[in-house]
Amino acid sequence: xxxxxxxAQEAAPAxxxxxxxxxxxxxxxxxxxxxxxxxxxxPSQILWLVITFGLFYLFLKRVxxxxxxxxxxxxxxxxxxxxxxxxxxxxxxxxxxxxxxxxLAEAKANANKxxxxxxxxxxxxxxxxxxxxxxxxxxxxxxAEASIASIxxxxxxxxxxxxxxxxxxxxxxxxxxxxDKSEIAAAVKSASR
Amino acid sequence: xxxxxKVDPIHQFQIHPIxxxxxxxxxxxxxxSSLFMVVTIVLASGFLYxxxxxxxxxxxxxxxxxxxxxxxxxxxxxxxxxxxxxxFFPLVFSLFMFVLVANLIGLFPYxxxxxxxxxxxxxxxILVIGTVVVYGFAKHGLGFLKLFVPHGVPGYLLPLVVAxxxxxxxxxxxxxxxxxxxxxxxxxxTLKVFSGFVVSLSAxxxxxxxxxxxxxxxxxxxxxxxxxxxFLQAYVFAVLxxxxxxxxxxxxx
Numbered sequence: 001x002x003x004x005x006x007x008a009q010e011a012a013p014a015x016x017x018x019x020x021x022x023x024x025x026x027x028x029x030x031x032x033x034x035x036x037x038x039x040x041x042x043p044s045q046i047l048w049l050v051i052t053f054g055l056f057y058l059f060l061k062r063v064x065x066x067x068x069x070x071x072x073x074x075x076x077x078x079x080x081x082x083x084x085x086x087x088x089x090x091x092x093x094x095x096x097x098x099x100x101x102x103x104l105a106e107a108k109a110n111a112n113k114x115x116x117x118x119x120x121x122x123x124x125x126x127x128x129x130x131x132x133x134x135x136x137x138x139x140x141x142x143x144a145e146a147s148i149a150s151i152x153x154x155x156x157x158x159x160x161x162x163x164x165x166x167x168x169x170x171x172x173x174x175x176x177x178x179x180d181k182s183e184i185a186a187a188v189k190s191a192s193r
Numbered sequence: 194x195x196x197x198x199k200v201d202p203i204h205q206f207q208i209h210p211i212x213x214x215x216x217x218x219x220x221x222x223x224x225x226s227s228l229f230m231v232v233t234i235v236l237a238s239g240f241l242y243x244x245x246x247x248x249x250x251x252x253x254x255x256x257x258x259x260x261x262x263x264x265x266x267x268x269x270x271x272x273x274x275x276x277x278x279x280x281f282f283p284l285v286f287s288l289f290m291f292v293l294v295a296n297l298i299g300l301f302p303y304x305x306x307x308x309x310x311x312x313x314x315x316x317x318x319i320l321v322i323g324t325v326v327v328y329g330f331a332k333h334g335l336g337f338l339k340l341f342v343p344h345g346v347p348g349y350l351l352p353l354v355v356a357x358x359x360x361x362x363x364x365x366x367x368x369x370x371x372x373x374x375x376x377x378x379x380x381x382x383t384l385k386v387f388s389g390f391v392v393s394l395s396a397x398x399x400x401x402x403x404x405x406x407x408x409x410x411x412x413x414x415x416x417x418x419x420x421x422x423x424f425l426q427a428y429v430f431a432v433l434x435x436x437x438x439x440x441x442x443x444x445x446x
Contacts, residue, residue, distance in 0.1 A: 035206035036310045036378060041226070043219040045208075045312045048227035053317070056234040056291055061283035064241040068263045071248050071256075078250060 163188045202385035206309055229298060229305040237294040266431060273435035274442055281438050284324065288317060289431040296377060296423035309377040314370035321434045322366045329441040340444040369433055376426050380419045387412040
């Protein structure tokens with residue numbers, strides 16, 4: 001095996017040098033050239049390479065590459081589009097959050113205001129009620145005092161009458177006979193003084 | 194040579210006609226090499242066509258492979274030659290796919306490796322350099338020759354530098370084709386030699402079979418290496434193509 005590979009290396013330059021003449025001179029000798037340097041096969045290989053590679057090139061250029069390029073472009077477009085869409089949605093979400101927060105702040109402020117108002121109103125009402133009640137109480141107190149005074153006055157007046165009656169009764173019982181009413185009254189008056 | 198025909202590592206590179214054909218004194222028979230060129234383009238086209246048939250927005254595995262290859266070559270070309278270079282995208286993509294699939298098919302036992310023949314890789318390299326030269330002159334006219342005159346070189350060095358630049362440009366198709374060809378050739382010969390060891394040793398009885406484990410392990414490892422080389426060489430071929438096309442687009446260094 002080493003012999004044959006060594007042969008290959010020796011034969012290679014020889015065949016390469018002999019190539020220009022190989023087509024005409026060598027075939028008579030059954031000396032086999034190293035295949036890759038065998039010029040007899042060159043025309044066939046070149047021709048078929050040109051045919052096959054040419055077809056391959058045309059097929060790739062006309063069919064495969066537009067398709068692959070299209071697929072990749074469509075995908076890139078789609079990705080850009082999706083990213084844009086996502087960015088827009090994110091913007092919308094951010095705007096919604098901002099709006100929500102603003103509304104929340106407004107609502108809070110409103111609630112505070114309403115609470116304040118309610119508490120103020122309640123305070124004012126309570127104050128009013130208290131004042132009214134106080135005034136009423138004051139009035140009732142006044143009335144009560146007035147009635148006490150009148151009752152007292154009446155009572156005092158009646159005390160005089162009772163004293164006169166009592167006095168006349170006592171005088172009757174002690175002295176016998178009726179005493180003069182005006183005298184009794186004057187006496188009671190002077191005593192109660 | 195006849196004695197070693199069973200494990201002859203060169204045998205796999207032989208070309209034999211399937212449909213003999215002669216045009217104008219040239220032998221242009223449809224050979225096993227032609228057959229595998231056809232297989233290569235049918236497989237590559239078929240895969241690219243079928244895998245993208247669904248035009249899925251979310252790609253499946255096969256569509257992902259096609260898209261990855263497409264974007265991989267596209268980015269490679271854009272990085273090397275800029276936006277203007279994208280007009281050569283179909284050329285670079287077909288070169289990459291053709292070389293890659295041809296290399297991969299060659300890894301199957303009994304299959305012919307199209308890219309293990311210097312004339313195939315050389316024709317592809319000439320196609321690349323031809324495109325560079327034709328496009329370069331068509332776009333820049335004689336300005337394309339500035340490619341050979343770098344800026345900021347002192348006058349007395351200029352002839353030497355220009356000579357070096359010209360030689361390096363002329364050797365490009367050679368280096369481009371020989372690199373691919375030699376890698377495929379050497380890889381397949383080595384693989385065949387080690388596999389041959391396994392067969393020869395196994396014929397020697399129990400000890401031989403035990404001993405053949407080593408070359409077998411080597412053949413397995415080499416298969417993995419060759420898979421890497423198949424990708425790598427297709428990549429290198431495409432990258433260099435991109436760089437040469439960049440010269441055609443922007444000849445002044």
